[in-house]
Amino acid sequence: MTVLQEPTYRILTSLASGPLHGYAIIAEARILSDGAIQLRPGTLYTALDRLCSEALISVDSEEVVNGRLRRSYRLTPRGRDVLATEAERRRAIANRALSRLRSGSTTAVVQ
Numbered sequence: 001m002t003v004l005q006e007p008t009y010r011i012l013t014s015l016a017s018g019p020l021h022g023y024a025i026i027a028e029a030r031i032l033s034d035g036a037i038q039l040r041p042g043t044l045y046t047a048l049d050r051l052c053s054e055a056l057i058s059v060d061s062e063e064v065v066n067g068r069l070r071r072s073y074r075l076t077p078r079g080r081d082v083l084a085t086e087a088e089r090r091r092a093i094a095n096r097a098l099s100r101l102r103s104g105s106t107t108a109v110v111q
Contacts, residue, residue, distance in 0.1 A: 004086045010037045011047055012056065012075065012083040019074040021062035034108065048073060056082055 001040045004012070007029070014020060014028035022044055029037045039047075056079035060072040075083065 002082065002086075003089070004082070006033075007037055007039060007043070008047060008051070009041075009083075009086055009090075011044070012079055012086075015057060015073060015075045015079070016083060021070050021072045025073070051069065051079070057077070089105040 006083060010029040010032055012030055013024055014025045020028060022041065025048075026039045026041070026044055029039050048057065052059070052073075055076055056074045058076050060074040062071050064070070
């Protein structure tokens with residue numbers, strides 16, 4: 001099982017509703033994380049290249065805007081599966097934390 005780092009999780013989540021170009025991904029990641037994730041362009045584009053090479057995303061379209069190439073990216077079916085698995089993993093962790101808070105248990109398990 002692959003555990004996604006927070007920025008990668010936010011990038012994939014940003015693309016879950018449809019294709020976006022780089023700066024729109026930056027804005028979505030910031031919104032989805034309530035401002036906690038502030039992706040820089042260099043970091044984003046390095047991550048996008050890696051995610052493309054891992055077949056989690058692909059280039060959806062390319063256009064020239066103000067003399068610059070703008071690429072839009074989309075999740076691949078594999079990317080959707082990886083994102084769904086990670087979201088379920090995070091939900092299970094949150095549910096365990098909430099369950100412990102509700103039970104008021106202060107007993108720690110030491111291994």
